Amino acid sequence: MKTKTFTLQIAVVLLVFSFLTSTGQTRELTTLQTGWKFSKGNFDKASQPKFDDSKWQDVTIPHDWAIAEPTVIDGDGNTGKLPWKGEGWYRKSLEIPAAYSGKNIILIFDGIMSKPEVYLNGQLAGKWDYGYNSFYLDVTKLVNFSGKNQLAIHADTRDHDSRWYPGAGIYRKIQMMVVDPIHVGVWGTQITTPIVKSNFAEVRIMNTIINNSGNAEDKIKVENIILNQKGTEIARKEATAKIASGANKEVETSIGLTDPQRWDINSPVMYQVKTNIYKGDKLVDSSVNSFGVRTIRITPNNGLYLNDKRVQLKGVNLHHDQGLLGGAFYPRAMERQIEIMKSMGCNAIRTSHNMPAPELLELCDKMGVLVFDEAFDKYDKKADITETTDFEDFAHRNIQNFVERDRNHPCIFIWSFGNEMGDVQYNQNNGFHRMQTMINYIHKFDPTRPVTMACDNTNSAALRHFDFYDVHSWNYGRRYSLARQMEPNKAVIVSESGSTVSTRGFYELPLPEKRSEFTPSLQVSSYDLNVPAWADLPDEDFMWQQDEEYIAGEFVWTGFDYLGEPTPYGNDYAKGHGLTDKEASRSSYFGIVDLCGIPKDRYFLYKSYWKPEETTFHILPHWNWDGSKVDKVPVFVYTNGDCAELFLNGKSLGKRCKNPTSLKSIERFRLMWNDVTYQPGELKAVAYKEGVVIGEETLKTAGEPYQIRLTPDRSTIHADGMDLSYVLVEAVDKDGNICPLADNKIELSISGPGKIAGVGNGNPQSFDSFQANYVNLFYGKAMLIVGSGFEKGDISITAKGDGLVKDLKLIKSE
Secondary structure, eight states, X not given: OOOOOEEEEEEEEEEEOOOOOSSSOOEEEEEOOSSEEEEESOOTTTTSTTOOOXXXXXXXXXXXXXXXXXXXXXXXXXXXXXXXXXEEEEXXXXXXXXXXXXXXXXXXXXXXXXXXXXXXXXXXXXXXXOTTSOEEEEOGGGOOTTSOEEEEEEXXXXXXXXXXXXXXXXXXXXXXXXXXXXXXXXXXXXXXXXXXXXXXXXXXXXXXXXXXXXXXXXXXXXXXXXXXXXXOEEEEEEEEEEEETTOEEEEEEEEEEESXXXXXXXXXXXXXXXXXXXETTEEEEEEEEEEEEEEEEEETTTEEEETTEEEOXXXXXXXXXXXXXXXXXXXXXXXXXXXXXXXXTOOEEEOTTSOOOHHHHHHHHHHTOEEEEEOOSOSSGGGTOOTTOOHHHHHHXXXXXXXXXXXXXXXXXXXXXXXXXXXXXXXXXXXXXXXHHHHHHHHHHXXXXXXXXXXXXXXXXXXXXXXXXXXXXXXXXXXXXXXXXXXXXXXXXEEEEEOOOOOTXXXXXXXXXXXXXXXXXXXXXXXXXXXXXXXXXXXXXXXXXXXXXXXXXXXXXXXXXXXXOOTTSSHHHHHHTTOOGGGSOSBOSOOSBOTTSOBOXXXXXXXXXHOTTSOOEEEESOSOOOTTTOOEEEEEEEESSSEEEEEXXXXXEEEXXXXXXXXXXXXXXXXXXXXXXXXXXXXXXXXXXXXXXXXXXXXXXXXSOOEEEEXXXXXXXOTTTTOEEEEEEEEEOTTSOBOTTOOOEEEEEEESSEEEEEEEOSOTTOOSOTTOSEEEOBXXXXXXEEEEOSSOEEEEXXXXXXXXXXXXXXXXXX
C-alpha cells in the first residue's frame, strides 16, 4: 500500500435543527424528556397501547436504570458492582396534533443500552443493536394523527458484554422531528472546505434531500446562506434539482468565503449554514448547521499541524459514564469534565471506546478541544455483535450513522475503528478483512480524515496491519517501536499512555520498591509511583516525547476515574489474596481526577508539564501524620518552575532542581525530598524559574474537624430538569484549614425546585448509594450534585454532621 502524509482541509458541521423560517414553522424538533413510565423486567403486551403502566416508575430521560440501585457487594467490580444486566420497558404518550397530518415524523435516538426495540401504537417501528450508537426511525406510517399515540421501547442488556460499567436503558436523549415530506435528511448535510487559504476558503455543502411527497417528481430549490459568528449573512448561493417521489438526491453547492477566521484550540470560531428548501415559491424545510474552517496535517516526523502550526496532543481518554450520575448523559456534567481537563492543559479527548454523545462533540467544537473519535472496543458482544450478526451489514449501518452524525465537527481530527483487538492485529477470524470493511465504510462516508486503530500487541506489527490505515496508534510502553521501524512514513500517536494508579488523598509509607506491587490496603498511594505491569509513569511518557519528537502526542489513561475496571483491586486480586468478591473495588484508580472530579496530586504533575505558561505549584502529601508512628515523610513538589526550596517550621531543608537530562524520568519532572523528618506545623515550598521566585505554597497541620464547608461550582442553574451544580463538601478546622483525614458522615437535605442528582466521595471501596441523602467524607472531601427541576426559585442545601458546625448554601434556579 502506498503511504502518504494525511492532509485534511475541512470545515465541519454541528447539526442543529432550527425553527427559522420566513413563512412559518417548517421543521420542529422536540426533546422527549418527560412523561415516561419505566419498569425493569419483561411484560407481555407492554408494547400495546392499552397496557396498564400506572404502577410503573415515573422517570425522565436520560435515565440509567442501574445507577440508583443498591450496590451488588459481591458483584463484578469490572462493571461497577451495579445491576445493569437485565431488560426493561419505557412507555410514553406522544402528543402529535392533527395539524401534523401530511408531515413526516422521525424519532432520533442518541443511544439506548442496548438492543432496543421501538414500538408505536403496538407495532414494531424498528430495532437497533449497538448500545453506544445513534439511530433514527421514520414512524410516519404508524402515527395516529386523529387520536392518541403510545410509544414503547424495550431495552435488553442481558447479552451485552463490557469491560467497564456501560449503564442501562435510555441513557441519552430522544427527539421527535416533524418535517415536510420534502426535507434534508437526518445528518444529511455535509460541509467541507477543500480549499483553505489565508484570504479565502471554498465552502462545499452537500445536502441530501429526501422526497416523500407522493408526487411523480418535484422540482426544488436549495438555498444555502452562510452566517458569521454574529449571525450576519456573509454569502449565499442557490441550486435546483428534480427529485422523484420516494427518492433521495444529493445537491452540492460551493460558496466562497472571504478572509475566513479559523477554528483553533485557542480560538474556536464557528460559522453557520442556513439551508432552505423551496418547492416552487413555498419554503418547505429550513435547518441551521454550525461549522468551522481549519486545516490539519499529521506528519510522520513532526506530528500534528493545526492551521499550519505544530500542536502536541496533550490528550486524555474518557469513558462514557459521568461518575456519580452513571451512564445517563447530562451536558453540564460533560462540560465540567472538559473544563477540568482544559484547566490542566489538556487539548484533546479520545472517546474510549465508543461513539460519544453528540453533545460532547458540540462542546469540543465550542471549547476548542481536538477529538480522536472512536467507535468500538472489540468486535464481539461488547459491540452487541453475536454469532448470528451479519458483519457486513453491521459495519455498514453503524459506521454510516457514526460518521454521518459526527463528520462535520471541526474538533474531530481522526477516526478510530477499534481498540486493542488482538484478533484483528494478528489476522485471526478474518481480522484483516473485517478491518478493511470498517475502513472502507469510514472512507466512503468521510474521505477527508485519516483512519486508525489503537494497537497493543507489538509483535503483531510484523503482519503489517498498519498498511491498511493511515496513522500508527499504540497503547503504552513504546509498543509503537516495531511499527515505526517497519513503516517510518506514518505518524505516531500514543493512544493510551500512563495508566498510573492512585487514590486521592491516600499516602502509604514507605515509598514502593517495586512499582507494580500493591499492598493489602485496597488503596493506591498518591505519590504517583505505582503502575500495573503494562503501564507507565506520567514522567516516562513526557520523557519519551521529549526524546522522540516525531510522536504527535499522547492520550492518558484516564482523565477521570470511572465506574468499573478497578485495577489492581478487582475480583481476581481479591480472591487471589485470601479475600472475597465483597472486597473488590467498584471504580477505577486510573484517573487524573477522582470519580467526583476532585483533582488528585497527579493533576498538578500533568499541569506543570502540559501548561508551562501558567504557574503551577503543589506540595504533597498532607501534613497530618502520627508522629509516634511516622519518622520520615517524603515530600514532592509539582511545579512548572525548575527549582524549589522547602521549609519546615521556618527551617530550610534545601533546594532541589529538575534534571532535564536525567535518564530517570521522575528526576526530570518532579522535585523530591525523600527523607523529611516529620514535625507538625508548617511546610512551605518556594518555587523558582530561571532564578526568579514564581510562587509558594504552604501546608499546615490541621486541627480537629470543626465545621462543614460547601462550595458550589455554580450558584445559578437553569430550570430545565437537566442542569447541575457540583457542590464540594469539605471538613475544616477552626482556622479554615482542610482536614485531610476527615471521614465524617454528612447528612444532606435540599428544599426548593431541585434534587440530589448524585453523591460520592471518590473512594473506590465505597459501596454507598450514589443517590443517598448522606455522604461520608473521604480524606476530607466529598461531592454533592444538585439537579434542577422545571420550576424557578431558590434551592436550599443544608449539610450537617455530628459535632460539626453545619453549612447552608443557596442555588438559584432560573
